[in-house]
Amino acid sequence: MSYKYYSFIIKYNMTTLSQLILGETGCVSYIVFCKKRRECAIVDSFEGFEEDIHEELKRLEFPIVKYVIDTHTHADRKSASGYFAEENGLDGIVKSEITKYKGKKVGTKDGDILKIGNTELKVLYTPGHTYDHNCYLVEDNLLSGDCLFIGDVGRIDLGGDPREKTEMLYNSLRRLEQLPGDTKVYPNHVGAVHAIDSEDKFSTISKEMKDNEALQVKDVKEFYTYMTEGWPPKPDNWEEIMAYNLK
Ligand SMILES: [Fe+2]
Numbered sequence: 353m354s355y356k357y358y359s360f361i362i363k364y365n366m367t368t369l370s371q372l373i374l375g376e377t378g379c380v381s382y383i384v385f386c387k388k389r390r391e392c393a394i395v396d397s398f399e400g401f402e403e404d405i406h407e408e409l410k411r412l413e414f415p416i417v418k419y420v421i422d423t424h425t426h427a428d429r430k431s432a433s434g435y436f437a438e439e440n441g442l443d444g445i446v447k448s449e450i451t452k453y454k455g456k457k458v459g460t461k462d463g464d465i466l467k468i469g470n471t472e473l474k475v476l477y478t479p480g481h482t483y484d485h486n487c488y489l490v491e492d493n494l495l496s497g498d499c500l501f502i503g504d505v506g507r508i509d510l511g512g513d514p515r516e517k518t519e520m521l522y523n524s525l526r527r528l529e530q531l532p533g534d535t536k537v538y539p540n541h542v543g544a545v546h547a548i549d550s551e552d553k554f555s556t557i558s559k560e561m562k563d564n565e566a567l568q569v570k571d572v573k574e575f576y577t578y579m580t581e582g583w584p585p586k587p588d589n590w591e592e593i594m595a596y597n598l599k
Contacts, residue, residue, distance in 0.1 A: 355381075355404035357411075358553060360536075362493050367471040369493055370408050371538060371553060374401045378545035379429055381405060382538060384490055385412050386469025393419035393446075393468050395488065395495055396540050399430040418468055421446040423497025423540055424485040425453065427510040427594045428587035448477060451484035453598050460486060478528065480521020481506030487528070493536045494557070499524055501539045502550040505566040508579050510590050518576045525567060533558030547584050 355372040362369050366387035373380050381401065385392040392415040397405050409415065417440040420433045425447075433445040434455055442458075446466065449459030460466075462477035466488075474489040481498040485506075488495040498506030505525065508517040537555040542548060561567055569575045587593070 355401065357408060362491050369490065369538070372404050372408055373542065373553065374398060374404060376545065378541050378543040380540055380542055382495055383408055383412070384468055384471065384473060385415055386471045389469025390415045391418045391469040392416070393421055393466070393473060394436050395421045396423055397432040397436050399432045402432050402435060405436065419446050419466055421488065423487065423495065424482040425451060425594060425597050427590040430593060431597045448484040448486050455599065476527070478524035480508060480517055480524045483512060492532065492534060493538060494528070494531065496537050497540045500528055500537055500560060501541060501548055502552050502555045503564050504548055507583055509583065510586060511594060514580060515576060518579045519572055521579065522572050522575050528557065529561055529567070531557050
């Protein structure tokens with residue numbers, strides 16, 4: 353087993369969130385699991401780490417995989433969501449309806465609700481890092497993808513129009529700030545590999561509003577400067593990875 357897992361109880365009626373930190377990559381997959389109805393959703397799975405998902409499904413005693421979900425089209429790692437959608441005989445990957453993904457997909461709109469047993473997963477369309485970015489809210493837990501990290505936000509310079517994407521991200525962050533302060537934040541990346549200083553594995557909205565540098569910038573022009581200056585190098589082969597993830 354190459355992943356480290358943390359399991360959180362997120363609802364009194366036996367729903368859990370498994371956080372799978374994938375080896376040394378700092379990338380994170382999640383499984384939302386309703387124990388009572390034995391249904392689950394896999395969020396942001398990656399090639400090369402399929403076994404980690406399988407191990408966790410085994411640990412959960414093989415629930416029905418109802419949804420396979422991507423928060424967005426990844427640029428740093430190949431998605432395994434197509435593989436898991438097919439393995440579980442699903443209609444396709446759950447993604448934002450505006451995605452350019454050409455494979456089988458279940459398109460979502462902002463505010464859509466996906467039922468996983470007794471649990472509801474609410475779609476929040478939060479573009480910026482990519483045009484097709486969704487966050488997913490499960491009770492008071494936000495799967496924040498690459499929109500909001502612990503102490504940071506997702507870069508906007510991997511394709512598209514940086515000004516437009518900066519403005520989108522700015523508005524998406526303002527929207528996340530409207531969530532209750534104790535909403536927990538579970539990002540798609542954690543730790544030093546992703547230039548994230550904090551060693552925490554999750555955060556809260558109020559903590560991020562207080563500590564996250566990007567959330568202190570409350571002027572969209574200043575935010576453009578923030579989003580376009582001093583970022584680490586782009587991931588290797590990001591254009592090819594993105595093209596692969598759109599096939
Ligand atoms: Fe990303």
